Amino acid sequence: MTLANATPLPRILGNIRPRPRWREARLIALVGAAIVVGSISLELAQRSDEPGVLRGLSPAEPFHLLVYLGALVVAHLAQVVTGRRTDQVLLPAVGLLGGISLLLMERLPQNLVVQHFGDSDFGLADVQLIWLVMSIVLATTLSIVVRSDRWLRLYKYTWAAAGVALLLLTFVLGTEINGQRLTLSFGPISGQPSELLKVILVVFLAGYLSENRPLLVEESTRIGPIAIPPLPYLAPMVAMWAIALGIVVVQRDLGAALLFFAVFLLLLYTATARLSYVFLGLILFLVGAWVMYQIVPHVRTRVDIWIDPFASPQGAGYQVVQSLYAFARGGLIGTGLGGGLPTVGGGQPGGIPEVHTDFPLAALGEELGLVGITAILGIYLVVIERGLRIGAAAGDEFRSLLSAGLALVIGVQAFIIAAGNLKLIPLTGITLPFISYGGSSLLVNGIVVGLLLALSDRGVEPPPPPRPRSRLGRLAQRAGIA
Amino acid sequence: MTRQPVGRSIAHVGLALTIAFGVLAGGAGYWQVIRSQELSTAPDNPAVVAAARQILRGRIVDRNGKVLASNERDENGEPYRVYSSKIVSPVVGYASRLYGSAGIERSFGAELTGLSDPDPIRNLLKKFQTDPYDPQSLTLSLSFELQRAAVRGLGDDRGAVVMLDPRTGEVLVLASTPTFDASAIANPVTSKKAFEAAADDRAKPLLPRATQGRYVPGSVFKIVTAVAALGSGAIEPTTTFPGQQQAERDGLVVEGFRIREHGGVPVRRFDLAHATEVSSNIFFALAGLETGGENLAEYAARMGFGAPLDFDLPTAVSQITNARGSEPGGFIDRVELANAAYGQAETFVTPLQMALVAATVANDGELMRPHLVTALTGKDGTRSLAPRSLRQVISKADADAITTAMVRAVEGELGRQFTPGAKVPGVETAGKSGTAELGGRGEPHSWFIGFAPADDPQIAIAVLVERGGRGGERAAPLAGSLLEAYFDTVAP
Numbered sequence: 001m002t003l004a005n006a007t008p009l010p011r012i013l014g015n016i017r018p019r020p021r022w023r024e025a026r027l028i029a030l031v032g033a034a035i036v037v038g039s040i041s042l043e044l045a046q047r048s049d050e051p052g053v054l055r056g057l058s059p060a061e062p063f064h065l066l067v068y069l070g071a072l073v074v075a076h077l078a079q080v081v082t083g084r085r086t087d088q089v090l091l092p093a094v095g096l097l098g099g100i101s102l103l104l105m106e107r108l109p110q111n112l113v114v115q116h117f118g119d120s121d122f123g124l125a126d127v128q129l130i131w132l133v134m135s136i137v138l139a140t141t142l143s144i145v146v147r148s149d150r151w152l153r154l155y156k157y158t159w160a161a162a163g164v165a166l167l168l169l170t171f172v173l174g175t176e177i178n179g180q181r182l183t184l185s186f187g188p189i190s191g192q193p194s195e196l197l198k199v200i201l202v203v204f205l206a207g208y209l210s211e212n213r214p215l216l217v218e219e220s221t222r223i224g225p226i227a228i229p230p231l232p233y234l235a236p237m238v239a240m241w242a243i244a245l246g247i248v249v250v251q252r253d254l255g256a257a258l259l260f261f262a263v264f265l266l267l268l269y270t271a272t273a274r275l276s277y278v279f280l281g282l283i284l285f286l287v288g289a290w291v292m293y294q295i296v297p298h299v300r301t302r303v304d305i306w307i308d309p310f311a312s313p314q315g316a317g318y319q320v321v322q323s324l325y326a327f328a329r330g331g332l333i334g335t336g337l338g339g340g341l342p343t344v345g346g347g348q349p350g351g352i353p354e355v356h357t358d359f360p361l362a363a364l365g366e367e368l369g370l371v372g373i374t375a376i377l378g379i380y381l382v383v384i385e386r387g388l389r390i391g392a393a394a395g396d397e398f399r400s401l402l403s404a405g406l407a408l409v410i411g412v413q414a415f416i417i418a419a420g421n422l423k424l425i426p427l428t429g430i431t432l433p434f435i436s437y438g439g440s441s442l443l444v445n446g447i448v449v450g451l452l453l454a455l456s457d458r459g460v461e462p463p464p465p466p467r468p469r470s471r472l473g474r475l476a477q478r479a480g481i482a
Numbered sequence: 483m484t485r486q487p488v489g490r491s492i493a494h495v496g497l498a499l500t501i502a503f504g505v506l507a508g509g510a511g512y513w514q515v516i517r518s519q520e521l522s523t524a525p526d527n528p529a530v531v532a533a534a535r536q537i538l539r540g541r542i543v544d545r546n547g548k549v550l551a552s553n554e555r556d557e558n559g560e561p562y563r564v565y566s567s568k569i570v571s572p573v574v575g576y577a578s579r580l581y582g583s584a585g586i587e588r589s590f591g592a593e594l595t596g597l598s599d600p601d602p603i604r605n606l607l608k609k610f611q612t613d614p615y616d617p618q619s620l621t622l623s624l625s626f627e628l629q630r631a632a633v634r635g636l637g638d639d640r641g642a643v644v645m646l647d648p649r650t651g652e653v654l655v656l657a658s659t660p661t662f663d664a665s666a667i668a669n670p671v672t673s674k675k676a677f678e679a680a681a682d683d684r685a686k687p688l689l690p691r692a693t694q695g696r697y698v699p700g701s702v703f704k705i706v707t708a709v710a711a712l713g714s715g716a717i718e719p720t721t722t723f724p725g726q727q728q729a730e731r732d733g734l735v736v737e738g739f740r741i742r743e744h745g746g747v748p749v750r751r752f753d754l755a756h757a758t759e760v761s762s763n764i765f766f767a768l769a770g771l772e773t774g775g776e777n778l779a780e781y782a783a784r785m786g787f788g789a790p791l792d793f794d795l796p797t798a799v800s801q802i803t804n805a806r807g808s809e810p811g812g813f814i815d816r817v818e819l820a821n822a823a824y825g826q827a828e829t830f831v832t833p834l835q836m837a838l839v840a841a842t843v844a845n846d847g848e849l850m851r852p853h854l855v856t857a858l859t860g861k862d863g864t865r866s867l868a869p870r871s872l873r874q875v876i877s878k879a880d881a882d883a884i885t886t887a888m889v890r891a892v893e894g895e896l897g898r899q900f901t902p903g904a905k906v907p908g909v910e911t912a913g914k915s916g917t918a919e920l921g922g923r924g925e926p927h928s929w930f931i932g933f934a935p936a937d938d939p940q941i942a943i944a945v946l947v948e949r950g951g952r953g954g955e956r957a958a959p960l961a962g963s964l965l966e967a968y969f970d971t972v973a974p
Contacts (some may be wrong), residue, residue, distance in 0.1 A: 012706040266495050273491040313526060322528070326512040328521030329529055376511075377503050388496045390490040400488045403494065411499050415506065422509035 021076065026091035026175070028076055032069050035099035038337055039065050042103055042273030045338030060338075061106050064129050068102055071133045072272040082144050087390060087456035091139070093382045094449050097434035098132045100376065104360055105129075105437060107338050110358050113437065124437065131439045135446030142311040142450025153398055156207030164199035166193045169245070171250050192198035194247070194256040195431075198413070199451075201260055202267070208236065209271035210397035216272045222413060228358040240264045241284050245292065252298045255416055261285060262412045267405050271397070306426035321360040322352040323421055336367025356437040358429055361421045376435075377418070384411035390456040396463040403455045406448045427434040486613060511582065523592035525582055530597060535579065539594040540619035542574055542586065544626040545654070545856070550574050551587070556670055563587070563668035566626075569633040572658040573624060573795070573854065581677050585690070586620065586854065589795055593858060615840040621857040631967045632657035635960045640685060641947040642692035642833040643964065645842075648841035648933060648942045650869040651850030655943075655964070657832070658691040682907035693791075694798040696830040697946055700918030701953065702929045703825025704766045705839050705884065706802075707773070707830045708754060710781035712880040716773040719883040722751045723768045728785045732766050739817040741767050746899070757886035758914065759897040763824045771824020775811025778802060778823070784875045785842055785849060786835055792872065793834070794854045800835040804828045826919060837944035841929040842910070843888065844939035847881035848874050888912035889936045901930070902957030906966045910936040913961065915953030925949040930957035934965050941968050 039059035046060065059065050072095045079086060104123065110123030122130070152159070166184075170193045175183045184193050209216070244257040265281040292299045301316060309317030309324070329340065340363070352359045365373050387407020394400040410433045417436075420427035431441040454460065515520070522529060536563050548572050553561045563577050583591055594609035596617035612835015632643035636659040645655035660683075666676035680688050689695060711717045725734075730749040733740040747760045757765035770778060782788065782802050791797040802822050805812030811948045813819045821827035834852065842849045858865050891897040892904050892913045901915045913932025922924060928950030933942040943961050950956035 245826075270491045270495055271489055273488075273494075284968050324513055324517075325521055325524070325527045325529070327510065328518045329527070330514055331518045331522070332515055363727060365510065365514060370510055373510045373514070374507050377507050384499055385496060388492050392492045397488055400492065404492050405490075408495070408499075410501075414503050415499070418506050419509070422506065422513060424505065424509045 007446050016081070017083040019085065021080050021088050022074055024079070024091060025098075028072055028095065029236035031092045031096045031099065032072065034066065034096065035069065035103065037108075038099070038103050042107055042337040046107075046337055052356065060103075061125065064102060064106065064125060065131060065193070068099065068132060071136045075136050077142060078140050079125055084142050084144060084453075085384055085458045086453040089382065090386045090449060090453060090456070093379055093386070094139075094434055095136075097379055097383075100364070101360070101437075102129060102132060103337060104363060104435070105356065108356055108363070126134040127439075128437050128442075131442040132232065134439075134461060135442040138443060138446035139450035139453065142447060143453030143457070146451065146454035147457075149399060149402070149455070149463070150220040150461075152402065152463075153207060156204050159200050159207075160204040163204065165195050166197060166200075167247070169193070174251070184417075189442040192438075193440075194251070194253060195440040197256070198259060198263070198409050199406070199444060199447060201265065202409055205264060205267050206398055206401035206405055209267060210401050213397060214270050216268075216277075217274070238284075241281075241288060245288050247300065248292055249296060253429070254298070254299065254302060254426070255413075255420075258416055258428060259409070259413050259430060260303030262416075263405060263408050266408050266412070267401060270387070270404050271401060272390075302428070305421065307404050309423065319353050319359070320423060322429055324423060326352060326359075326362040326366040327422070330366040330369045330373075332370050334365070334367050334372055339365050340366040354416050354429075357431060358417070358427070358436075359421055360432050360435045360437075361418050364435075365421075380411060380414045380433075383407070386456075387411075387452050390452055394455060399463060403452060406452050406455075410445065483616070496929060523597055524920065525588060525591060526929040536617055537561075537595050539563065539577060539587075540596070540617040540859070542594075542620045544570075544622055544624045545652075548620075550624075550626070562670055563665070565664045565668070567630075568661045568663050568964060569630050569657065570624065571689050572662045572692065573629075573656045574664065577666040578673055578677070579670060580673045584688075585795060586622070590620060590855060594620065596860070611793050612933070616860045617701075618860045619856040620855050621859065622854050623647075623856045624656065624854060625656060627652045627971050627974050628655045628964065628967060632964055633659060633661065636947065639947050639950055639956075640691070641944075641950065642695060643943070643960070644692050644833050644837035644944045645698070645964065645968065646837055646841055646852055646942055648850065648939050651841070651852045652856065652869070653852055653939070654968070655944075656690075656692045656854070658689070658695070660685050660687045662687040663768045681703075689899045690795070691846065691946070692833045693793070693795050695834065695946075696798050696800065696832060697782045697927050697929075697948075698918040698920060699829055699831045699836060700824040700916035700927065700929055701763075701825055702722065702836055702839075702914050702916035702931045702944075703760045703829055703831070704761065704823075705843065705888070705931065706782055706785070706787075707766050707770050707778065707823045708758070708884050708887065709785070709839070709842070709876055711769045711773045712754075712883060713781050713876040714773055714777035716777065717754065717769055719754050719886075721769075722753055724751070726764055726768060727751050729764045729768075730762075734767055734820070736767070736771070736817050736820045737815060741820060746956055747823050754883065755887040755890050758884075759890040759894040759900075761891070761900055763826075766824040767820040771816060771820055773823075775803075775813040775819050777811075778819070779811035781875065784873060785839055787831075788876035791832075791834065791838070791852065793852050797828055797834060797969060798832050800831040802829050811870070822965055825916065833944045833946045836929070836931050836946075837942055838945060840913075840933050841942040842875050843881050843884045844933035844942050845881075846878040847876040850868070871882075885912050885936055887904060888914055888932065891915070892932065900954045901958040902954055904930060904932060904962040904965075906934050906962060906969060909934050909965075909969060911962070911965065912936040912939075913958070915958050917954075925951050928956035929953050932959040932965070933962060934969075940973060941965060 007330055024401050035060060040057050043060040044379065075091060105125040105128040108124055110125060113124045113127055115122045115127050170184050173184060175185055183190050240261065244261045247253050247257040265278050269278050293303055305317050305320055309320035311317060313321045352362055355363050358430035384407050390402055391400045394403055413430055414433050416428055417430050417432045419425045433445045521527065538553050541549055543549050549566055551563055551565050551574055552562050555561050565574060573585055575583060575587040577583040577587040594617060596615040616640045628645060630656045636657065639659065641659055643655050643657040646653045662680045663676060716928055727750055730743050730747060733742040735915060741763065743764050747762050779802060787800045787802055803812050807814030809815060817828045818821035822829050838849060838852060851871045851872050855866055889910060889912045892901050892911045901913055904913050905911045911932060911934040913930060916929030918929060928947040930945045930953055933939040943965060945957040945961045947956045
């Protein structure tokens with residue numbers, strides 16, 4: 001909606017001149033082949049106990065496959081037709097992750113999620129397919145329509161205010177599920193605002209940091225040998241820290257808090273290249289973590305489980321222990337899609353609870369093995385690398401920081417949940433981007449990819465000339481610092 | 483306005499994330515490769531639990547092919563375990579749907595259900611087969627007949643007998659009494675009642691005494707002291723102690739504490755063989771002090787003390803001291819060391835550990851890994867598990883000297899009085915009895931360890947009878963009859 005208000009449509013689309021994108025086409029063909037092979041392997045595994053197995057090779061759920069691959073091809077063609085010169089690796093990479101997600105959801109018990117629309121019921125894979133396609137549509141639309149970053153650049157405080165409002169709304173009106181207050185419902189529509197919040201956070205930080213970068217880089221307050229940011233600019237860091245702690249206390253959402261603070265620190269470093277700020281942030285983090293451990297029982301439980309889940313394999317540590325068992329069963333090469341234990345599903349006793357949202361990596365670890373996990377981690381690195389590359393090549397600091405921040409949001413989130421699954425850090429309940437089941441997560445990550453694609457386009461509107469907008473910025477300029 | 487392009491710091495951030503994801507891959511490797519085998523065969527892993535319900539476990543047979551464990555099906559067609567006799571329950575254990583598993587059924591659970599192949603390569607390739615489960619049948623080195631003789635010999639007493647081949651480490655007898663009805667625990671109908679009755683029994687039938695019971699050893703521990711004393715060079719077989727004659731009469735004063743000899747030891751100076759024959763506390767206290775705590779601990783550890791034994795079943799840790807002291811070896815003072823040297827301080831041992839001490843001496847000072855499972859049989863045939871040497875504990879010469887001493891303890895003129903009935907007729911027998919004083923008024927534990935034939939040992943034995951009286955009264959005659967049964971039945 002903000003889009004439509006910002007700029008009239010005809011100017012947005014500009015002159016349409018089709019332009020081939022061979023690299024993307026080849027990569028999508030490769031990704032498509034991989035997903036088809038995976039689907040056939042899944043079907044074989046699910047039919048293996050029937051007599052006369054090799055009647056022929058057919059994919060599992062051919063309709064799902066067709067729709068998903070069709071969506072990828074349409075997304076590609078849309079960019080070709082509109083002649084966009086956007087990044088050609090991002091879409092195939094994300095498409096592969098989405099394809100893995102689709103195969104995983106087809107493989108899990110379908111009754112984990114059941115949605116009713118009219119007379120028909122939709123199971124886990126059906127619903128996930130709908131969200132995946134909507135996510136691709138959203139990403140493609142944004143990549144084609146967004147021709148200017150002004151609507152993000154100019155209104156950063158408005159965005160920040162909207163973000164805070166969203167957060168407060170969740171604090172007050174949110175529905176509590178499993179002791180966490182993360183979900184906001186309006187009538188039939190419900191979603192997790194913290195997913196959207198992470199994008200808003202990056203937009204605000206990109207704006208704020210790019211504007212105040214000279215000051216943050218040049219000036220510092222020294223306490224002995226340690227350089228800390230000039231005191232007025234410490235305020236955002238402390239505010240960010242307080243917000244993160246607030247999320248932990250009120251929403252009990254460790255994952256989002258960790259994600260926000262980590263992205264903030266990484267962006268702060270990107271803008272200033274000062275390690276001392278990162279150390280300061282880490283000290284704040286440790287202090288906050290210690291205090292939280294002392295006063296929030298939920299945090300203490302999580303940390304205790306992390307330290308030794310095998311102390312209570314049937315109690316608090318059950319989920320993590322089952323996850324580790326699944327990884328162990330997978331071994332080096334895995335059991336193959338569909339070849340893991342039927343109990344992997346969340347419903348039955350013996351399975352991993354919430355496998356489709358919190359532990360997709362464990363299920364994939366069992367069925368694809370270390371080889372598969374390494375490949376998936378590699379694809380995430382490709383996505384991160386493309387995003388950072390777009391940032392490094394961007395025309396000005398705002399775009400650089402925005403692109404890098406968007407890539408970091410995906411990368412750090414993937415790291416936090418993967419590390420939680422692997423017992424490297426305490427488990428948090430955030431989603432694995434592009435793979436976990438869930439509409440909010442998929443749509444918001446679609447927005448992230450769409451913005452990254454738009455920012456990578458060499459044809460977009462050039463950034464405006466630098467002009468310090470804040471009072472402090474002008475003061476700095478006058479003082480001859482800039 | 484731009485001082486330094488952000489591209490550089492973006493590259494740093496990219497590098498940091500690359501490292502972070504590398505760590506993730508490392509974490510995945512840790513769980514999926516290094517810990518994989520251990521975790522995927524853990525008894526509460528859903529894969530193992532599910533398999534246990536549906537898969538026919540492999541059979542367990544003794545060295546002559548006698549079936550010890552097999553399967554039957556309940557009215558739902560789900561299999562459950564049946565065991566041939568109560569006498570093997572402490573070894574074979576049980577596999578129950580309600581109460582999990584114990585014994586060989588537990589430690590070889592993954593192989594019996596076919597979830598894991600002992601061959602790592604085949605284990606990896608298993609995933610490509612349509613039916614990945616290949617339950618293995620186990621052949622044990624156990625001799626059902628000898629085991630039965632041992633359980634009968636223990637009778638109503640609580641105790642344990644271990645017999646093993648010192649040349650290979652094959653365990654032929656691993657008896658504990660009282661025993662329990664494993665079939666009743668495995669049978670889904672009687673499971674609850676049988677298990678609760680066994681668990682509540684004050685005689686603790688569920689405790690496998692041979693591997694997990696810890697007892698004061700008394701004089702059988704003197705063989706450990708002899709091993710350490712000779713092995714470290716602290717004494718020679720001919721060494722005598724000048725002050726001994728006096729000490730035999732008046733007691734040995736160590737740091738103000740007076741150690742007294744038991745009755746029946748002549749008052750004179752003698753060497754290792756004579757001291758062993760009459761089981762002199764004074765001689766071994768002096769030998770232990772000469773050897774020092776550090777050497778005693780070191781040679782005991784070489785035979786398995788101080789850590790769970792490398793064995794097919796879980797074992798309790800045998801100790802020579804609580805190791806709370808600051809003296810070498812963890813002793814509190816020289817008094818504790820002197821008492822430990824003849825097996826009467828904070829020394830606690832398992833019967834299996836003492837059998838290994840006898841086996842080490844019998845096998846020319848070389849300790850073989852004790853084992854029960856000798857072969858696994860699956861779809862692709864039988865795989866034998868070869869005997870494995872753990873280490874050379876002492877030299878053959880030292881082992882021979884101790885053998886000579888142990889022969890005197892059984893066959894010598896004075897020795898016979900301490901070990902009546904241990905001698906196998908027509909076979910030169912080596913041994914040592916033990917009487918573990920427990921303080922208070924109760925009867926002591928009765929011990930015997932030994933082996934035969936002394937010149938070419940084929941069988942080593944450890945017998946413990948709880949509150950059985952003096953070593954010579956209960957354990958020695960039982961050991962003698964079991965050794966004789968070995969030569970009558972098992973040995974060709």
